[in-house]
């Protein structure tokens with residue numbers, strides 16, 4: 483006969499085993515259907531099987547099942563504030579990772595009271611889960627950034643603004659108007675403000691499912707957990723920048739000629755800026771790569787390429803004629819009478835990626 487204290491232990495174990503199994507399944511489905519990555523999917527599946535084998539070998543399924551009392555479980559009636567808060571698949575993965583790790587710890591602790599060998603086996607499974615969950619979360623970030631980049635068309639170079647609320651409001655409203663990528667480019671502010679804006683900008687862009695890139699500064703991009711960094715030809719070499727920002731952040735490189743495009747590709751850039759195309763109101767140039775360069779780039783690389791420099795509504799068709807469907811701008815939005823309408827009109831003119 484099962485003692486009452488054993489019954490509650492079995493009840494805890496039964497609930498936690500279910501929770502861990504469901505959590506692993508949730509991660510597995512993401513690895514299988516979204517990431518399509520067998521190097522994550524298969525270890526998750528074997529973790530789930532190994533947990534089930536450990537349960538079968540050390541515990542009694544009958545005791546677990548007969549201890550189950552779902553209608554009498556207080557936990558099914560209490561709803562956590564965040565339980566229905568799943569704005570994105572990334573949040574689903576993060577929540578499932580936490581559930582798996584916590585429930586394995588619960589299984590280990592209470593399992594030990596019934597069978598020490600079972601506790602030891604679950605401890606090993608818990609360590610494997612920690613590693614796999616971290617790997618999966620990193621993959622999600624990597625995947626999110628590349629997915630967003632692949633469909634980005636309107637890229638806006640934004641300055642720090644007059645205040646943090648004004649900066650955040652600009653990101654919110656412009657993203658609703660169709661801006662896909664924000665680059666914090668402000669050469670006139672101190673590092674402390676730059677870091678602070680980058681930090682809040684990256685966080686809100688993540689919430690809005692937009693990309694947030696930092697101009698020139700790998701250190702600030704990493705410290706602020708931004709999606710990437712954009713570098714020019716006279717800045718840190720892209721191959722060196724990659725060692726600082728790691729594999730998961732995006733690296734953008736400015737290019738003005740085809741050899742530079744090829745170099746950027748070899749150095750592991752994720753995207754390129756191509757220009758200057760036209761005379762710009764916000765930066766002075768003595769030479770222009772022009773639209774001929776854009777026509778060459780269209781045929782030369784599979785990397786996402788953003789035309790930049792003096793692009794406005796009235797010359798955008800010349801850019802589109804070269805085969806480009808992505809642009810980066812400042813003046814056309816910032817200096818417009820109505821920046822939101824200007825952004826929406828540019829977005830509409832760009833159409834959607836074929």
Ligand SMILES: Cc1ncc(COP(=O)(O)OP(=O)(O)O)c(N)n1
Nearest residue numbers: 712713714715736755756788790810
């Ligand atoms: C998307 C994009 N393309 C090009 C540039 C220009 O970068 P760079 O040549 O380094 O010049 P500065 O922006 O640092 O003045 C860019 N920022 N973004």
Ligand SMILES: Cc1ncsc1CCOP(=O)(O)O
Nearest residue numbers: 762764765791792811812813
């Ligand atoms: C940073 C930079 N690099 C080329 S043009 C430019 C400034 C932004 O472009 P514009 O204001 O002309 O749209």
Ligand SMILES: [Mg+2]
Nearest residue numbers: 698713714717
């Ligand atoms: Mg630069």
